[in-house]
Amino acid sequence: MKNRLPLTFCLHGDRITLRAPRVTDAGDVLAVRHRSRAFLGPWIPMMAPEDDHLRSCKAQIRHQRNQWRNDQAYALVVADRRTDRFIGRVTFTEVVRSVFQNAALGYWIDVEYAGRGLMSEALSLALGVAFGSMGLHRAQAAIRPHNVASLALARRCGLRREGLAARFLFIDGEWADHEIYAITAEEWSRPQLAHGRGG
Secondary structure (H helix, E strand, O other): OOOOOOOOOEEEOOOEEEEOOOHHHHHHHHHHHHHOHHHHOOOOOOOOHHHOOHHHHHHHHHHHHHHHHOOOOEEEEEEEOOOOOEEEEEEEEEEEOOOOOEEEEEEEEOHHHOOOOHHHHHHHHHHHHHOOOOOOOEEEEEEOOOOHHHHHHHHHOOOEEEEEEEEEEEEOOEEEEEEEEEEEHHHHOOHHHHOOOOO
């Protein structure tokens, strides 16, 4: 399927902007990862300290842009709308087309911006793009059972629990169980859900 989301993509919300990653984001990405390491470490895979430097970060962003071009994955930058500075990310990875039209969903935010409802806005906008321009039918998130904030965000944005995946990902030094949450295009389009988005 032809990629329907160009790298020029940019969508403004009330307080955040969603856009494609740029190599010029590397310095901000690195700064966010460094100051948020303890905050994010229990929930998402972190780069090894010896690999977490500017050259590596630029290479990672180039790889993300290449995956975007090839309709393999979409690493959406969450930027502060006032400054356009990188503050987080919503990702749709492992994109499978044909009869599946599915992607793995991930999200995280700078510790300094956490707890302000910005990721609710970002995730709501991102799901609209996923089921709109990207043409996905389903998005699935894997969340550690004690990540209360992330579970609440998933439910707030309309995802439903599908079950527990035992020893699903190697996170924070262990093979960790994850709750699987998912949403389909039909569920996203329900009028009653639309009224609760972005809170």
